[in-house]
Amino acid sequence: MAHATGMKYLKGGILPHMWCAGCGIGIMLGALLRAFEELDYAATDTVVVTGIGCTGKADDYLVTNALHTTHGRALAYATGIKAYNPKLHVVVLMGDGDGVTIGGNHFIHACRRNMDLTAIILNNFNFGMTGGQVSGTTPQECHTSTTIYGNPERGFDICALAETAGANYVARCIPYYGWEMKETMKEALTQKGFSVVEVVSPCPTHFGRRNEMKGIPDMLHWLRDRAVAVDAYRNLPESERGERLAIGTFVSRDFPDFNTRYESVRSRAQQG
Amino acid sequence: MSAASRSFRCNTVNGKDTLLSKEIRLMQGNEAIAEGAIYAGARFYAGYPITPSSEIAEVCSQKLPKLGGMYIQMEDEIASIAAVIGASLAGAKAFTATSGPGFSLMQENLGLAVMGEVPCVVVNVQRAGPSTGLATRPAQSDIMQVRWGRHGDQTLIALCPSSVKECFALTVTAFNFAERYRVPVVLMPDEIVGHMRENVELPAPDALEVVNRKTPTGHPADYKPFQADEDGIAPLAAYGSEYVFHVSSSMHGLDGYSNNDPNNAAWRIRQLHEKIARHRDEIVLTQTFDTDDMDVLLVTIGATTRSGRAAAIEARKRGVKAGVLQLQTVWPFPDREVAELGQRAKRIVVPEMNYSGQIADEVLKAVGPDMDLRRVNRYNGTIINPQDILAEIFDAA
Ligand SMILES: Cc1ncc(C[n+]2csc(CCOP(=O)(O)OP(=O)(O)O)c2C)c(N)n1
Ligand code: SF4
Numbered sequence: 001m002a003h004a005t006g007m008k009y010l011k012g013g014i015l016p017h018m019w020c021a022g023c024g025i026g027i028m029l030g031a032l033l034r035a036f037e038e039l040d041y042a043a044t045d046t047v048v049v050t051g052i053g054c055t056g057k058a059d060d061y062l063v064t065n066a067l068h069t070t071h072g073r074a075l076a077y078a079t080g081i082k083a084y085n086p087k088l089h090v091v092v093l094m095g096d097g098d099g100v101t102i103g104g105n106h107f108i109h110a111c112r113r114n115m116d117l118t119a120i121i122l123n124n125f126n127f128g129m130t131g132g133q134v135s136g137t138t139p140q141e142c143h144t145s146t147t148i149y150g151n152p153e154r155g156f157d158i159c160a161l162a163e164t165a166g167a168n169y170v171a172r173c174i175p176y177y178g179w180e181m182k183e184t185m186k187e188a189l190t191q192k193g194f195s196v197v198e199v200v201s202p203c204p205t206h207f208g209r210r211n212e213m214k215g216i217p218d219m220l221h222w223l224r225d226r227a228v229a230v231d232a233y234r235n236l237p238e239s240e241r242g243e244r245l246a247i248g249t250f251v252s253r254d255f256p257d258f259n260t261r262y263e264s265v266r267s268r269a270q271q272g
Numbered sequence: 273m274s275a276a277s278r279s280f281r282c283n284t285v286n287g288k289d290t291l292l293s294k295e296i297r298l299m300q301g302n303e304a305i306a307e308g309a310i311y312a313g314a315r316f317y318a319g320y321p322i323t324p325s326s327e328i329a330e331v332c333s334q335k336l337p338k339l340g341g342m343y344i345q346m347e348d349e350i351a352s353i354a355a356v357i358g359a360s361l362a363g364a365k366a367f368t369a370t371s372g373p374g375f376s377l378m379q380e381n382l383g384l385a386v387m388g389e390v391p392c393v394v395v396n397v398q399r400a401g402p403s404t405g406l407a408t409r410p411a412q413s414d415i416m417q418v419r420w421g422r423h424g425d426q427t428l429i430a431l432c433p434s435s436v437k438e439c440f441a442l443t444v445t446a447f448n449f450a451e452r453y454r455v456p457v458v459l460m461p462d463e464i465v466g467h468m469r470e471n472v473e474l475p476a477p478d479a480l481e482v483v484n485r486k487t488p489t490g491h492p493a494d495y496k497p498f499q500a501d502e503d504g505i506a507p508l509a510a511y512g513s514e515y516v517f518h519v520s521s522s523m524h525g526l527d528g529y530s531n532n533d534p535n536n537a538a539w540r541i542r543q544l545h546e547k548i549a550r551h552r553d554e555i556v557l558t559q560t561f562d563t564d565d566m567d568v569l570l571v572t573i574g575a576t577t578r579s580g581r582a583a584a585i586e587a588r589k590r591g592v593k594a595g596v597l598q599l600q601t602v603w604p605f606p607d608r609e610v611a612e613l614g615q616r617a618k619r620i621v622v623p624e625m626n627y628s629g630q631i632a633d634e635v636l637k638a639v640g641p642d643m644d645l646r647r648v649n650r651y652n653g654t655i656i657n658p659q660d661i662l663a664e665i666f667d668a669a
Contacts, residue, residue: 044514049358069381
């Protein structure tokens with residue numbers, strides 16, 4: 001088979017895209033569209049739901065069904081779509097602001113409910129679109145446009161949150177490893193239940209320049225140097241985990257998804 | 273056509289008799305709303321509990337799964353309306369119910385339903401505020417919140433029932449309007465109407481008209497989800513059909529993709545308003561009682577209609593000709609109907625359960641500042657009684 005390009009899901013004549021050079025959003029979208037192609041997804045039964053932010057602009061480039069929603073609420077919209085029509089492939093693209101800051105409540109409940117959705121969160125450690133303000137994932141002490149003296153708060157570990165809240169599939173990728181990202185997307189898309197893929201890719205425009213990643217290669221090297229496969233990470237003594245970033249698949253389990261459980265509710269209701 | 277002849281009686285909707293079947297049930301307003309929704313074809317409910325609307329959720333949780341539908345309790349009202357909109361775009365007739373605080377939370381996403389022209393119904397059983405206020409007590413103080421609660425230049429349809437029977441019938445109408453005009457419709461009973469119990473004769477399954485949204489018929493490649501037909505309404509496909517489409521909270525063109533061109537923006541905003549305006553006469557529903565000869569006109573909504581009718585009957589016994597105009601449609605405001613009847617009256621009395629006179633101000637806009645307009649406002653969580661209204665009918669009448 002020829003290499004998947006994902007081009008058939010891209011709207012013609014729309015390039016160049018709006019994202020900054022070195023932004024991970026384009027790489028993430030490329031991996032997702034190649035995954036669509038390798039899984040032979042039809043535009044008719046695929047719905048991409050987006051939130052608001054740089055990541056949330058992705059629907060502008062797609063020829064699948066799409067719903068561009070309000071900031072932080074994409075998962076709730078996707079829940080309604082999937083609940084009503086379980087045959088659809090419903091993919092939700094969010095920034096970390098969308099996904100776990102303003103949308104944190106929807107995120108934990110989507111995990112708990114285990115809706116058969118694929119949530120892809122581009123974690124750039126800040127609010128990109130509004131100018132690099134602090135986010136719920138900005139690491140402690142980091143500098144953003146609203147934490148110029150250092151972030152007093154701790155940032156969420158999205159994968160740990162998803163695992164605890166009950167997602168069926170949880171993985172983390174970085175743009176340094178593009179092929180692996182596409183493979184991860186395929187796993188996430190095909191796993192029944194709620195899947196979370198966190199793509200860690202610091203916003204070069206706002207975050208990198210304030211935090212010792214002056215250029216795009218610095219950002220990629222920063223990621224490469226910190227990244228450790230999750231199994232190796234788990235074997236590290238606590239003292240050595242500090243600055244490390246575990247990547248790979250954290251969780252893959254098959255709790256029944258929401259629609260499956262709802263079917264049994266329906267059959268009880270209809271018998272009774 | 274005069275306002276009086278366009279209005280319909282309590283037991284008819286869109287000219288059809290709603291009382292064709294013999295099934296009579298003692299029902300609560302909220303229960304009648306749930307039954308009306310199911311009758312209209314609603315099969316998806318997403319909500320979050322709040323007094324005084326929770327009975328609607330409870331009935332739906334029992335009945336929808338039996339009918340192959342779905343009840344889902346979301347994590348909050350923001351998520352509830354979002355899920356309703358998502359389900360609607362997947363092809364469902366979908367709705368939610370809430371009260372003041374929850375309705376406030378829904379506003380941003382309700383704006384998306386306006387912008388994306390997504391049919392859905394939101395029931396706001398009005399209770400007293402501000403804030404948590406008198407949580408279990410009635411009010412009619414969300415009139416302006418329903419109309420203007422969302423940011424931006426937008427409009428929607430709102431209906432207000434005054435009886436259990438109307439709860440059923442106007443819920444069916446609400447779904448019909450939502451589907452026909454691709455717009456969110458708010459049904460806004462007050463707590464009194466939501467919780468009162470009355471005997472209701474349920475209509476036979478085919479007695480009332482049930483409208484389904486217009487879906488596209490052309491070649492899928494040509495489908496544009498915001499390209500309106502002659503009637504100003506664009507057909508709406510469902511996710512999962514052969515038609516692939518985009519819906520966006522952002523300003524968008526005919527094809528649903530975001531578009532920031534100023535001309536496009538102006539066209540979109542106009543289109544959202546004009547599709548309602550041009551069908552205004554079908555949307556505006558009023559009901560009149562004893563208005564053929566009257567000197568005093570009472571303009572009412574919801575539960576105060578009942579006190580208003582009692583007051584008007586009593587006034588006639590005492591020699592003053594009074595009549596009642598009930599606004600079943602609150603938005604778009606029945607300004608022409610109010611003006612037509614208003615000019616035949618010497619005085620207008622507007623009883624409403626709020627301090628600020630939200631309905632009275634609109635009435636005044638319709639009839640002009642020279643009218644002798646009397647306000648009867650109550651905002652302590654108790655019902656306006658006929659005596660309160662009689663005082664304004666008689667005072668120097
Ligand atoms: C309710 C609401 N609050 C605030 C905003 C302003 N806003 C737009 S994008 C954004 C943050 C985006 O950050 P993130 O979701 O991380 O996406 P990114 O731009 O980094 O991809 C904010 C706060 C909004 N659109 N809506
Ligand atoms: S501002 Fe940041 S997140 Fe937005 S496109 Fe540029 S690099 Fe990406």
